[in-house]
Amino acid sequence: MTSTLTPRPNRALMFVNFGHFLNHVIMLIYPTVALTLVDVWSMSYGELFKLFFFSSLLYGVAALPAGWLGDRWSSWGMLAIYMIGTGITTFLTGFANSPTQIALGLATIGVFASIYHPVGTNFVVQHAVNRAKDLGFNGAFGTVGLAAAAFIAAGLTQLWGWRAAFFVPGAACFLLGIGFVLFTRNAAKDDDQSHQAVVDTPVTINTTRLALGLMAITALSVGLITQAYTSGLPKVFDDTMRSLVAAFTLDREGGLTLSSGLVTLVILAGAAGQIVGGSLASRFSPKAVYIAMFVIMIPLAVLASQLDGFSLVIVAAVMMLVITGCLPAENCIIVRFCPEHWRARVFSAKFVMALGGGSFAVLVVGEIFDRTTTFIMFYGFLIALALIVVIFAAFVPSMKDSAQTPAPVAGPAE
Numbered sequence: 106m107t108s109t110l111t112p113r114p115n116r117a118l119m120f121v122n123f124g125h126f127l128n129h130v131i132m133l134i135y136p137t138v139a140l141t142l143v144d145v146w147s148m149s150y151g152e153l154f155k156l157f158f159f160s161s162l163l164y165g166v167a168a169l170p171a172g173w174l175g176d177r178w179s180s181w182g183m184l185a186i187y188m189i190g191t192g193i194t195t196f197l198t199g200f201a202n203s204p205t206q207i208a209l210g211l212a213t214i215g216v217f218a219s220i221y222h223p224v225g226t227n228f229v230v231q232h233a234v235n236r237a238k239d240l241g242f243n244g245a246f247g248t249v250g251l252a253a254a255a256f257i258a259a260g261l262t263q264l265w266g267w268r269a270a271f272f273v274p275g276a277a278c279f280l281l282g283i284g285f286v287l288f289t290r291n292a293a294k295d296d297d298q299s300h301q302a303v304v305d306t307p308v309t310i311n312t313t314r315l316a317l318g319l320m321a322i323t324a325l326s327v328g329l330i331t332q333a334y335t336s337g338l339p340k341v342f343d344d345t346m347r348s349l350v351a352a353f354t355l356d357r358e359g360g361l362t363l364s365s366g367l368v369t370l371v372i373l374a375g376a377a378g379q380i381v382g383g384s385l386a387s388r389f390s391p392k393a394v395y396i397a398m399f400v401i402m403i404p405l406a407v408l409a410s411q412l413d414g415f416s417l418v419i420v421a422a423v424m425m426l427v428i429t430g431c432l433p434a435e436n437c438i439i440v441r442f443c444p445e446h447w448r449a450r451v452f453s454a455k456f457v458m459a460l461g462g463g464s465f466a467v468l469v470v471g472e473i474f475d476r477t478t479t480f481i482m483f484y485g486f487l488i489a490l491a492l493i494v495v496i497f498a499a500f501v502p503s504m505k506d507s508a509q510t511p512a513p514v515a516g517p518a519e
Contacts, residue, residue: 115232117181117289118239120281121225122246124188127278128221129250130257131195132164134270135211137258141267146204156208163215165460172223172453176446180228183220185286190217192279199271210271223453230440230448237391241383241433248376248429252369308442312502316442317451319497323395324435325458326493331428332463333490337470337483338368338421345413345480367418374422375429382430391437396498398431399491406491410484431494438501 139153146153175183194217198210225243233239261270308316342364349363385394402424409420436452443451473482 115234117285118229118232118243120188120285120289121184121228122243123281124184124221124278124285125225125243125247126250127188127274127281128191128218128225129247130254131191131214131274131278132160132218133251133254134195134258134274135160135207137255138262138267138270141262142207145267148204153204156204157211159208160211160215161460163212164219165457167216167219168223168453168456169450171220172227172449172451175220175224175227175449180224180231180449181289183224184228185282187217187220187224188278188282188285190220190282192275192277192282194275195271195278196275199268199275222456223449226436226452227449230436235387236440237386237433237437238380238383240436241379241381241386244379244383244429244432245376248379249373252372252376256369308502313442313444316501317439319501320435320439320442321455321458322497323494324439324455325462326490326497327428327431327435328459328462329466330487330490330494331459333466333470333483334424334428334487335372336463336467337474338371339364340474341421341480341483342367342417345417348414371418371422371425374425378426378429379432381426383433385430386434386437391434391441392498392501392503395431395434395438396495398427398434399494399498402427402491403488406484406488410481442502 135157136154139150139157142148142153143150171183191214194210194213198207198214201207201210226240229239229243230236257274258270261273346364346367382394382398405420405424405427409417409424412420439451439455440448469486470483473486476482
């Protein structure tokens with residue numbers, strides 16, 4: 106008699122989740138550290154910030170070959186290289202004594218850190234017990250890292266100097282990689298589809314092309330929404346929280362601290378959004394959840410354009426929850442229609458599109474803020490993008506015939 110074991114939560118996923126947290130922390134160390142280097146190296150912040158250019162560029166561009174290697178070789182092996190390589194290069198960057206040295210260190214960090222998103226997302230898909238929920242939890246770790254990065258970098262700099270802002274996260278990432286290699290070796294054997302806890306019924310090549318083509322448009326629009334919203338929020342809060350600043354009798358510096366802290370709280374709401382979105386996508390159709398998130402976002406954006414103070418903070422947090430809540434569903438849709446051996450490459454292309462879209466969004470938001478004194482056009486831009494997502498996602502082929510079914514497994518993955 107043959108028995109089928111129910112797959113248990115994968116130990117390797119916890120390492121990968123913490124790897125996502127550290128990925129965003131490490132990539133955002135330098136913008137905070139540069140504030141201190143202004144005095145250390147007698148350079149302007151603008152000059153120092155430009156040293157971050159190649160790191161950001163490589164973080165996106167190198168994701169494409171990283172995804173290819175993840176598909177052709179091993180997602181487990183690539184993640185081990187990511188954790189250990191990023192840890193070592195981050196730690197060594199802490200020894201930099203000149204702008205050239207730190208620029209080189211940041212660039213190498215960008216190369217190793219670029220591995221995570223295409224390969225890590227595919228690894229979660231391969232080893233997930235509940236695909237949507239596990240993707241949601243993984244995304245939440247990244248969002249928390251994004252929100253906490255400036256505080257971690259500033260805190261370490263305050264305690265032990267700017268070099269510690271590289272030493273501590275670098276050492277943590279390196280040790281995480283060693284633990285990943287030592288305690289998740291069985292996961293290296295599970296990189297093929299036969300070991301996945303979730304399998305999908307095949308779809309035709311025409312269906313794949315249609316679905317992925319439509320999702321490319323929606324994913325780009327979501328990237329634009331995310332980058333426009335998160336980059337524009339500090340300006341929105343700085344201008345609309347003046348009643349709170351006056352109520353607390355804060356000076357200009359205190360007002361900036363208050364608005365920055367509120368922005369951080371709103372971004373943290375995105376972590377809850379990923380968990381909620383993952384839970385919803387595991388219970389209902391990911392396509393329906395995906396569309397619903399942006400249908401909800403439209404009236405929220407209209408409402409936010411009329412508010413200020415704490416009421417705006419609450420609505421802004423719900424908007425952030427909705428925006429990030431779509432991501433687990435988005436990834437589930439992509440996975441459903443993408444051949445397994447192409448997934449890391451598709452995720453790398455999505456990541457590069459998101460970065461490219463983010464750059465465009467920043468330019469558009471900057472132009473909007475230069476031309477207007479209100480935020481009607483800012484929210485209008487977000488609403489227009491949300492409508493694009495809703496319209497194109499509606500034409501994605503139905504997923505009701507692609508139910509996820511548990512595959513027999515020999516035992517729990519490590």
